[in-house]
Amino acid sequence: MSGFFSQAQQLQAPDVAYQAVLPMLLVLGAACVSVLFEAFLPRERRWGWQVALTVVTLAGAAISLIVYGNDAPKAGVKTFSDVLTIDRPTLFLWGTLLLLAFGAVLLIADRSVEPGGAFVAQAAIRPGTLQDRVQAAKVGMQTEVFPLTLFALGGMMVFCAANDLLTMFVALEVLSLPLYLMAGLARRRRLLSQEAAVKYFLLGAFASAFFLYGIALLYGYAGSVKLADIATAAAGTNRSDTLLFAGMGLLVVGLLFKASVGPFHTWTPDVYQGSPTPVTAFMAACTKVAAFGGILRVLMGAFASTNWEWRGVLWGVAIASMAIGAVLGLTQTDVKRMIAYSSVAHAGFLLVGSIALTSKGVSGTLFYLLAYGLTTVATFGIVSLVRDADGEASHLSQWAGLAKRSPIVAGVFTFLLLALAGIPLTSGFVGKFVVFSAALQSGMAPLVVVALVFSAVAAFFYLRVIVLMYFSEPAADGPTVTVPGAFTTMAITIGALATLVLGVFPSFALDWAGAGGFTF
Amino acid sequence: MLQAYVPLVLLFALAGAFALFSVAAAPYIGPRRYNKAKLDAYECGIEPSPQPIVGGGRMPVAYYLTAMLFILFDIEMVFLYPFAVSANALGMFGLVEIALFVATVGFAYAYVWRRGGLDWN
């Protein structure tokens, strides 16, 4: 007995830099506590406790992040036997995620715009039945959305920090599975919402299968799934390039899908339109941050040495994404779908920064993500305000003449759309400027020219909405603009103010974004 | 060297003998009562409850719920096998980790239990 066991070598317990990973542990721990709240609290008290827990957790995680970030080693630390890297970009991405999630949680928790919140009272109710109509008027909501949000956020945080493809895969699923469910929880238009959930789920599962097969092939190529080992294997030759490039291709397709980069964007408009608007805000802002964090790390960490072979392909993908987003965005008649196509175009611009593969490119992309995320959260906050008897009035024709009904809402929305279009004095302009200048410096002038053309085309459909709001006569039975409660007001204010501040004084955020590079 | 396998061979022999004995002896010593259930493709002694003709003989949703919960909790336990074979090498750290893992699964279990996922009906 003892003879057998003594043969086994005593394994060294891996070192865990608890202070560095504290924000992540807090979020995931709170998600577990939140599940227990759901289990043991009586129904009527759940909402209050869940909101309090979520907000306190986000604040606590942000404080621990700031405390750690102040004297974090510049080179970053690797922890959990090197599967996670907490370096400067990780810290910036975590901060961005926490801030954006805070805005999204405010929208999710709001119960003033839609009486009782934007979420279904009981998800098992069949759409279109009598019970469904009753629940639409009821005050309660399915508070499971809070633990789901926290789990998704935790997954995103792990995803940005993962230094190992297996960890990345598990994190990808941890962030995706809650989002699939959250997409199906809308209080009104239940069928649309469920349809969005089915589509998101089937396409998402398909994409993660590709991601996984990519991991398997890279494991076969390098004998390890650590990014650094793959980079070493790719630098020394005499192995099968087929495995390397097939693996990389499949892996990157999975990542591009999550980031909704065209031509892998097909789920985006449907899911953005069908999901409850606060969830759309959460996934539009946070998923993009996490996915591009992952793309940056994978491209820089594992494949930088072979960029001659693949960079051309990603040029094509970036151009396709910008073209699809800008051109199809023009033809949309629904506000949420239009913003979805705008996000596809933005994903193309972000990809331009990501394939620069320089420290300028990294810091530019990180800044762009922060700016874009904040603008997006505020934009969806505004979208949730314009309503008619049927719920949100998201058809563009219903937005005609909105400025006459509610000048403030129309004004803020105009400002946000200008930021999405990239007009100077908004954060969108600074973001595009830093990304494109990084791309120019790494010798991608033709791509930058194409990107500029498409950002001009995309600006047109934002202007179309602005013209519609200011220079059209409002319809007689048009929608009303709800006066938002404290939560939604706060989310929109944070987003809009940040868009302005980052547009006028961007240097402090640019300094944070450029404070240090990746460690692998 | 090969002697180590003698108990194993004995066990196989015993198992085979028991199987042969059961099959051979059943017709002689077992009672013979034929009924409808005996003629079913899968015989378990209970007649299957009639399926509704409308809706293609579907099962109540509770079956699927139970099956899904089973799959989930069953598969989670796959991590206990690698832990079990190297528990000694992993030492205290491994024990704490696996306790945390089981506790996390326990949270989900508590949720399912409190929300009536385990009630049949």
Next chain:
Amino acid sequence: MTPSYYLLLSAVLFSLGAVGVLVRRNAVVVFMCVELMLNAVNLSLVTFARINGSLDGQVMAFFVMVVAAAEVVVGLAIIMSIFRTRRSASVDDSNLLKY
């Protein structure tokens, strides 16, 4: 026994799954095809573990199995909820979301 045959088999299974996702119309069958793809990956991982002489691939297969199970549960729940309304699991019927 050449391990590369297993890789070939895994590639064939993965492609079958991918084609199935693209051509089948029933959400549950589409979903089964995704599961086939994941299991094809498991076969690859285990084969590569054998070729590389390390156990990492087998451990990864464990993780994939667990993740796949979680995905099954979430997926079936979503498909079931829409099926109860539509009385059909065909993906062609999900056509409300388009322009």
